[in-house]
Amino acid sequence: MTYLRAFLLPFSVLYGLVIWIRNRCYDWGWIRNTAFDKPVIVVGNLAVGGTGKSPMTEYLVKLLGGRYRVATLSRGYGRQTRGFLEVAGDDTAERCGDEPLQFKRKFPRLTVAVDEDRVHGVRLLLQRGHEVIVLDDAYQHRALRPGFAILLFDYRSMSLPKWLLPAGNYRDDFRERRRADLIVVTKTPPMTTEAEKQRIRRSLAAARQVPVLFCGIGYGAPVKLLPDDRADTALLDATCSVLLVTGIANPAPLYDYLRAQAQEVVHLRYPDHYRYTPAAVRRIIRRFRDISNSNKLVVTTEKDAQRLMDPALHSLLTDLPVYVVPIHVKFEERDEDLLQQLLLSYCHDTLKN
Incomplete structure (x- = not known):
């Protein structure tokens, strides 16, 4: 495997160059992106899959759904349809994707939509009267500028090299964590020491100070x-x-x-x-x-x-x-209080303006 990674490393360098140019084009305004005046929350990651985006999205739905008219928007990975689609409880995964269908079946009264063009999807949902939009797996969708971005890292990945595809597991540069408003280290073992958490916080530290929280997994x-x-x-x-x-x-x-x-x-x-x-x-x-x-x-x-x-x-x-x-995220009380404070303040202040 080490030899294979070494062989693929030049392709990772090329891929990284393309990613860097793309990100700078958005950062410098050479490619237009769109922001909205209503709360738009993005949940995403830098690595390929497996960080717990769906349980985190469900947590946000539970937190915000009793206070605001919330909708979720996903790309609908693997679906056989195109364009904007509002998910129904009797849909199939082939029509709308497995994760959006999971959201709809767990929260029947929630508006769940899919659209590969997230800007178009958010615009339609806001036109229909929704107050808060939660986007699942849209951190790399730079055409949309979120109001609040939550970036997830799997706990086990923190001790691994941060190599880009195809030599590594990262689909975006590790330095792009600086765009996040909040970082959550997921699937943290319950016996993780405070010293280990501080080590991880230091490894995730960027020029812009971003809160780093930890959560584990709970099973029903x-x-x-x-x-x-x-x-x-x-x-x-x-x-x-x-x-x-x-x-x-x-x-x-x-x-x-x-x-x-x-x-x-x-x-x-x-x-x-x-x-x-x-x-x-x-x-x-x-x-x-x-x-x-x-x-x-x-x-x-x-x-x-x-x-x-x-x-x-x-x-x-x-x-x-x-x-x-069933699966859900589990925060320690201190981290959960901070998470809720940040999100509720963001939604309240944005809707007030």
């Missing part, structure tokens, strides 16, 4: 994927075996969590945003049957659930005990 009880005569929730204990099925960028935290709960975890891993087919489901069934323990279940993520709930797969999944593990 597994809930049933499809209605049947089984219990609505499943109990994970030291006697059960789990077939973990994932098509997300970073399943390691969920695997570690299940490994600590169950007797055995068999992991069937697919690429991020994997589109499940009948053949893939039949493979899942075979792997499940190969587990000798009679106390067993299939566990998947909320994002994967949106693709597995495709009507074309229902008949194959009916007899399989498939459960979904």
Whole structure:
């Protein structure tokens, strides 16, 4: 792997040059970007996937949804449609993307939209009377100038080189963290010391002082994927075996969590945003049957659930005990208070002007 990275490094340098020129064109005003007079909050990252953008977006929806008319806007990665689309609860992941569909099903009264042109999408949502727009994964969408940008870093990535693609995992220059209004280090282990947090804060320090907060992951009880005569929730204990099925960028935290709960975890891993087919489901069934323990279940993520709930797969999944593990972000009280103070003040002050 080291030799491969070394081979790819010249391509990373070229990619970095292109990224640097693009960013400077926006910074210096050579390419126009658009700002809005209503609160527009961006959640994003610099690395490729797996930092917890969806749980953070859901946290913001819960925080702001009771105070303002909130809408979320995503690109709708992997969808088979184009242009602006408002997501309905009975949509499919192929039509609107798995993450937007997850938001809509978890928050039925929330307006969830997708549009590859974020400026166009925000403009339409504001015209329809929404007060606050939360954009999922739009930090690199420089055509839109957010009012408040939240930049996420995965805790494990903080000890790794900050190399650009294709030699590394960064799709944008690490120095671009200076554009953020708030940095959150996600998936932080609960036993992380204050000394380690200070080390990470120093590594993230930029010329512009940006608050750095830390959050971990919380998991709920597994809930049933499809209605049947089984219990609505499943109990994970030291006697059960789990077939973990994932098509997300970073399943390691969920695997570690299940490994600590169950007797055995068999992991069937697919690429991020994997589109499940009948053949893939039949493979899942075979792997499940190969587990000798009679106390067993299939566990998947909320994002994967949106693709597995495709009507074309229902008949194959009916007899399989498939459960979904809900996920949420967990802040320490001090960090959560600061986060809420910053966001609520921003929204209040922007709407007042």
